[in-house]
Amino acid sequence: MTVFTFAVEEEQHLERIDTFITAQNEEWSRSQVQIWLKEDFVLVNGEKVKRNYKVKQGDEISVSVPDPKPLEIIAENIPLEIYYEDSDVIVVNKPRGMVVHPALGHETGTLVNALMYHCKDLSGINGILRPGIVHRIDKDTSGLLMVAKNDVAHEKLAEQLREKTTVRKYIAIVHGVIQHEEGTIDAPIGRDKSDRQSMTVTEENAKEAVTHFKVLERFEEFTLVECQLETGRTHQIRVHMKYIGFPLAGDPKYGPRKTIDIDGQALHAAVLGFKHPRTGEYMEFSSPIPKVMEDVLENLRR
Incomplete structure (x- = not known):
């Protein structure tokens, strides 16, 4: 206590x-x-x-x-879509609906549970609940994540995130028709005082947040955009797109009440690039948007 x-x-x-x-x-x-x-x-x-x-x-x-109750991570035989793996790093494509690491209410079925079964050598810098996890994406966001297999790799990958040298591009479907071709949102993000489970653009107790976006395709009431993260704040793309008036389709937290019903935001981490923590070689990976987003786009095109 x-x-x-x-x-x-x-x-x-x-x-x-x-x-x-x-x-x-x-x-x-x-x-x-x-x-x-x-x-x-x-x-x-x-x-x-x-x-x-x-x-x-x-x-x-x-x-x-009260002192937190310790959680025991159980290795689970959950299929992983692995894009790359060696003795230092794994790049995985996380499906929609999967939580990245265990927490109260989500003790099993997470990406970490699957990683613990797949390989025993994960970095320990983030403690027993987040072994190997260098960065995260939300439960209902799909896409690419890099995972460190030892502490040296973890430190070097985390340093790249701090220095903003990684490439992280997301594909999103947003409400509204964006008229300009591209733009940059430079607006600090902090905890929402009226809802502690949400983030918001604010000057109080906030951190720098920068998102670059460009239009890929326009529809009657929606726009397909590519968002590139310069920083990596919690819910950054979701908060920033809402801030400029174009909230993500399907987003239960930051979107409008009347939205596309796809059990979560239409957001996919499509491109991930970084320097290998041991060799220094630049590596870049791409993954296609999930079927649920592709189906939405086909309907919008019709």
Whole structure:
């Protein structure tokens, strides 16, 4: 159990207590905080409070966070579409609907579970839950990922991501008709204060985020675009395209209510390029968009 203590400032006076607490740590969700309140893990000035309590200036809030239950990664014989593999790196094509690494609620069936069965030598830099994982893509985004098989490879691949020398191009179907041929979105991304599970363009507690895009094909109410990441923030393409008024088709979090029903955003990591961590040779891989996106495009063309 770890105890965190916070003091309520003047500008936070009369905020709901769950809102106040989630603003203190971006890893804490409102639903999790409400469970802690129900289980009396949250005290105000040493006293229990109800979940609708409104904090007051000068209140001292203590939050006792239970130690996380350890997750055991189970190696699972899940088929992998491997584009390249050697003793340092694996490039895999992740299908839509697959989570990259285990977490509470997704302990099995992940890419990491499949990798653990396929090979035992994965880097340990990101800990036991994310062995080999250098970068991630969302559950319902398909496409190419590079995975490190040892710590030296991991560090060199991660350095390329930091220095923005990797090539990561995505294909997306977006709502609306983009009139210009290409553009760059340079807008910082941070946690959405009103919804801690979402990201948004904001200046507060945000990180630099840059996405380049170009139009590939236009339809009556949609556009097919290629998006190239310069940075790699959580939900970056989804947030940036919504920000400029062209949200991704099928996106349940950032898209409109009336959208294409394909169980998730129409987004595919189509091109991945990087220098091999041992030889320094530039390597680039391409994968076709999944059938569900191809079917949408065929319908739009008709």
